[in-house]
Amino acid sequence: MIENCETLEQIANLARVSRSTASRVINSSPYVSLRARKQVLKVIHRTDYQPHQAVRTLVARRTNTIGLIIPQPVPRLFTDPFFPQLAQGISEVCHRRGYYLMLTLMATHADRDSLYRRMLHSGQLDGILVASAVLDDPIIPCLQASHHPCVLVGRNPTYPDIPWVDVDNVTGARRMTEYLISLGHRRIATITGSLNTVPGQDRLEGYRQALAQAEIAIDDTLITEGDFTEESGFYTMKRLMRLEPTAVFAASDLMAIGAIKALKQAGRSVPDDVSVAGYDDIPAAVRMEPQLTTVQQVVFDLGRMAAEKLIMLLDDPDASAYPLLPTTHLVVRGSTRTADRWPKPES
Amino acid sequence: MIENCETLEQIANLARVSRSTASRVINSSPYVSLRARKQVLKVIHRTDYQPHQAVRTLVARRTNTIGLIIPQPVPRLFTDPFFPQLAQGISEVCHRRGYYLMLTLMATHADRDSLYRRMLHSGQLDGILVASAVLDDPIIPCLQASHHPCVLVGRNPTYPDIPWVDVDNVTGARRMTEYLISLGHRRIATITGSLNTVPGQDRLEGYRQALAQAEIAIDDTLITEGDFTEESGFYTMKRLMRLEPTAVFAASDLMAIGAIKALKQAGRSVPDDVSVAGYDDIPAAVRMEPQLTTVQQVVFDLGRMAAEKLIMLLDDPDASAYPLLPTTHLVVRGSTRTADRWPKPES
DNA sequence: CTATCATTCGTGAACGCTCCCAATATATTC
DNA sequence: GAATATATTGGGAGCGTTCACGAATGATAG
Numbered sequence: 001m002i003e004n005c006e007t008l009e010q011i012a013n014l015a016r017v018s019r020s021t022a023s024r025v026i027n028s029s030p031y032v033s034l035r036a037r038k039q040v041l042k043v044i045h046r047t048d049y050q051p052h053q054a055v056r057t058l059v060a061r062r063t064n065t066i067g068l069i070i071p072q073p074v075p076r077l078f079t080d081p082f083f084p085q086l087a088q089g090i091s092e093v094c095h096r097r098g099y100y101l102m103l104t105l106m107a108t109h110a111d112r113d114s115l116y117r118r119m120l121h122s123g124q125l126d127g128i129l130v131a132s133a134v135l136d137d138p139i140i141p142c143l144q145a146s147h148h149p150c151v152l153v154g155r156n157p158t159y160p161d162i163p164w165v166d167v168d169n170v171t172g173a174r175r176m177t178e179y180l181i182s183l184g185h186r187r188i189a190t191i192t193g194s195l196n197t198v199p200g201q202d203r204l205e206g207y208r209q210a211l212a213q214a215e216i217a218i219d220d221t222l223i224t225e226g227d228f229t230e231e232s233g234f235y236t237m238k239r240l241m242r243l244e245p246t247a248v249f250a251a252s253d254l255m256a257i258g259a260i261k262a263l264k265q266a267g268r269s270v271p272d273d274v275s276v277a278g279y280d281d282i283p284a285a286v287r288m289e290p291q292l293t294t295v296q297q298v299v300f301d302l303g304r305m306a307a308e309k310l311i312m313l314l315d316d317p318d319a320s321a322y323p324l325l326p327t328t329h330l331v332v333r334g335s336t337r338t339a340d341r342w343p344k345p346e347s
Numbered sequence: 348m349i350e351n352c353e354t355l356e357q358i359a360n361l362a363r364v365s366r367s368t369a370s371r372v373i374n375s376s377p378y379v380s381l382r383a384r385k386q387v388l389k390v391i392h393r394t395d396y397q398p399h400q401a402v403r404t405l406v407a408r409r410t411n412t413i414g415l416i417i418p419q420p421v422p423r424l425f426t427d428p429f430f431p432q433l434a435q436g437i438s439e440v441c442h443r444r445g446y447y448l449m450l451t452l453m454a455t456h457a458d459r460d461s462l463y464r465r466m467l468h469s470g471q472l473d474g475i476l477v478a479s480a481v482l483d484d485p486i487i488p489c490l491q492a493s494h495h496p497c498v499l500v501g502r503n504p505t506y507p508d509i510p511w512v513d514v515d516n517v518t519g520a521r522r523m524t525e526y527l528i529s530l531g532h533r534r535i536a537t538i539t540g541s542l543n544t545v546p547g548q549d550r551l552e553g554y555r556q557a558l559a560q561a562e563i564a565i566d567d568t569l570i571t572e573g574d575f576t577e578e579s580g581f582y583t584m585k586r587l588m589r590l591e592p593t594a595v596f597a598a599s600d601l602m603a604i605g606a607i608k609a610l611k612q613a614g615r616s617v618p619d620d621v622s623v624a625g626y627d628d629i630p631a632a633v634r635m636e637p638q639l640t641t642v643q644q645v646v647f648d649l650g651r652m653a654a655e656k657l658i659m660l661l662d663d664p665d666a667s668a669y670p671l672l673p674t675t676h677l678v679v680r681g682s683t684r685t686a687d688r689w690p691k692p693e694s
Numbered sequence: 695c696t697a698t699c700a701t702t703c704g705t706g707a708a709c710g711c712t713c714c715c716a717a718t719a720t721a722t723t724c
Numbered sequence: 725g726a727a728t729a730t731a732t733t734g735g736g737a738g739c740g741t742t743c744a745c746g747a748a749t750g751a752t753a754g
Contacts, residue, residue: 007739007740007741008740008741008742009740009741017703017704018703018704018705019704019705019740019741019742020703020704020705020742020743021702021703021704023741023742023743024702024703027742031701031702031703032702032703033701033702033703036702036703048464048468050464050465050468050469050470051469051740051741052405052469052470052739052740052741053469053470053471054400054401054402054404054405054410054470054471054739054740054741055401055405055709055739055740055741055742056740056741056742057401057741058399058401058402058405058708058709058710058711058739058740058741058742059708059709059740059741059742059743060709060741060742060743061709061742063401065449068450081428083430083431084430084431087450087452088452091450091451091452091453092452095451095458095462095465100449100469100471101449101450101451102412102447102448102449102450103415103434103438103448103449103450104438104442104448105434105435105438105439111442115442117395117397118397118442121395121397122397122398122399122400122447123397123399123400123401124400124401124447230634257634283631284630284631284634287577287604287631354709354710354711355710355711355712356710356711364733364734365733365734365735366710366711366712366734366735367712367713367733367734367735368732368733368734370711370712370713371732371733374712378731378732378733379732379733380731380732380733383732383733398710398711399709399710399711401709401710401711402709402710402711402712402739403710403711403712404711405709405710405711405712405738405739405740405741406710406711406712406713406738406739407711407712407713407739408712408739695754696753696754697752697753697754698751698752698753698754699750699751699752699753700749700750700751700752701748701749701750701751702747702748702749702750703746703747703748703749704745704746704747704748705744705745705746705747706743706744706745707742707743707744707745708741708742708743708744709739709740709741709742710739711738711739712737712738712739713736713737713738713739714735714736714737714738715734715735715736715737716733716734716735716736717732717733717734717735718731718732718733718734719730719731719732719733720729720730720731720732721728721729721730721731722727722728722729722730723726723727723728723729724725724726724727724728
């Protein structure tokens with residue numbers, strides 16, 4: 001199956017140098033005369049030579065390949081473009097840094113163990129990126145046992161010592177809540193994501209911070225737990241309506257969409273009666289009426305950072321391990337407006 | 348970076364056989380006694396041995412790795428879950444068949460050529476899957492020159508001889524149109540996708556076939572070209588409305604959504620005045636009011652077939668190369684209804 | 695002119711596996 | 725019981741690199 005005919009030996013012969021010298025040129029060793037280097041580079045260019053990756057791996061004990069593992073069948077995989085964007089970012093960095101990217105999606109966890117073993121022990125990977133693992137995913141202990149450098153995409157408090165990158169959910173949620181406050185809202189409800197997930201917790205934390213900062217008393221009845229889905233947004237909003245918040249911060253766009261449906265069904269107008277904000281900026285957010293004010297996470301950057309960080313770790317295992325957080329962006333659209341109006345918004 | 352300490356030699360010693368015999372066991376050669384096989388398997392299991400992939404590649408001249416290349420920054424990548432589903436299907440087959448999957452996304456085509464070379468000439472890949480290439484993508488000639496077995500995901504009439512798999516756009520569109528006919532519609536308009544794309548053409552062809560089959564004269568004024576986007580659906584529908592079709596088949600859900608917006612804006616009811624059907628079954632299709640009748644493509648199956656076909660080709664380069672088409676499913680929801688009513692639907 | 699040193703280069707070993715070939719053990723036939 | 729066929733097995737070569745080492749070259753100092 002391998003087409004690569006030219007060998008280093010042949011290159012060396014053509015350039016009238018030894019294998020070693022040719023190798024040194026390829027690996028940019030400083031101990032090569034200018035003349036020899038030029039010779040070799042010319043021949044390489046002319047013959048379109050590519051070193052045989054498998055052999056380099058064998059000898060140099062590094063594969064120049066990193067693995068991207070998506071351990072669970074993430075439902076989110078199919079409703080928001082998180083994964084393609086992440087992969088895009090990772091892929092870009094891999095190209096730029098001369099790495100290959102191996103992908104492992106885990107549709108069924110039937111033979112998960114054999115799969116993990118296959119990925120980890122085949123000697124195919126220099127390092128590993130794990131995306132969206134649930135907190136107690138069994139791959140993480142496996143990973144540590146295998147001594148592969150790795151970076152988690154998504155903070156995992158169960159393993160605080162593993163390097164990670166994440167979107168800054170706290171700040172994103174805080175900014176959004178601050179924005180709602182700046183519009184004059186004081187009675188701001190939130191529909192949280194599942195509180196047994198890190199993003200769920202973090203987005204709630206951001207909401208709390210913003211209220212505290214603005215010295216608005218936190219009313220626990222205005223905090224209700226959803227599970228990121230549209231249905232949960234719908235039903236939670238129905239209950240929340242009685243409390244007459246003037247604004248609602250939903251921790252996902254899907255829940256925001258559900259909440260808006262509930263409000264409309266009850267004859268309330270968004271944003272005139274109630275402002276609603278979401279989180280994620282899924283494609284549907286622009287496609288609805290009104291368009292959704294939301295928080296955009298630059299997942300592309302997240303992927304880039306994850307890959308950069310892992311490669312940094314490969315080059316220097318002791319590299320500093322502080323986490324990286326790409327910034328989030330507020331996307332203000334039609335579903336929110338000022339609250340500087342009469343107390344009872346019955347026009 | 349490589350952890351894999353056990354070597355075949357060690358396994359052989361532990362099992363009191365030679366390297367060769369151990370190798371034969373691993374590669375399921377028939378020329379091994381039951382006793383020896385048992386011995387070796389026991390040791391392998393006990394030591395959790397994994398053969399070193401790079402060496403196998405070096406010697407056996409196959410990598411057990413296939414590449415998935417997504418050559419262009421496909422905008423669709425970020426709005427519909429095509430890519431994750433495809434990858435999921437491919438990944439599943441790879442695991443089952445003992446292959447690794449290498450991913451290459453092409454965000455920018457800045458240094459496309461060097462990237463192609465790197466993927467094709469590094470000897471890393473046994474075969475290649477190309478997804479969603481535009482018709483004249485330069486990777487296809489490169490691919491042929493590199494003599495890699497490959498399978499295109501998406502038919503490419505420019506290269507009819509390259510094996511491919513695709514969703515059956517013609518049949519999907521035909522079925523949907525037949526369904527509209529079965530509801531009693533006779534004046535059925537279509538908003539096509541870009542007609543310089545294969546899916547655009549194929550979906551139009553399916554529409555035509557259904558009408559021809561039902562002996563409904565094809566009225567070319569009812570065929571208008573969009574470009575798969577929501578905006579194009581919106582504006583095309585505005586023009587189309589004057590012609591008073593009772594049903595519209597849009598070649599993408601996005602266009603159907605745009606069309607519905609145009610109709611609503613003009614005070615027409617969907618489905619009471621006009622039935623609208625889409626294509627793709629994107630997540631937003633269930634999230635609208637009314638929910639969209641559409642065609643679901645089992646992209647997951649498409650990925651599976653693509654991988655299966657490629658692996659088949661790797662095992663036997665002369666394997667029959669007939670294309671595989673996963674079936675499409677009609678998803679009937681609220682945006683369509685019977686037309687068996689009074690001629691003028693002004694209630 | 696010789697000794698010392700830095701620079702540059704080339705040889706040989708090794709990586710861990712598969713494949714080829716020859717050798718051995720076992721079964722079968724006459 | 726010898727001769728032959730068959731089923732197993734083991735040893736050696738080789739895959740294309742990198743790396744450690746030592747040799748060669750040239751420059752500089754004494």
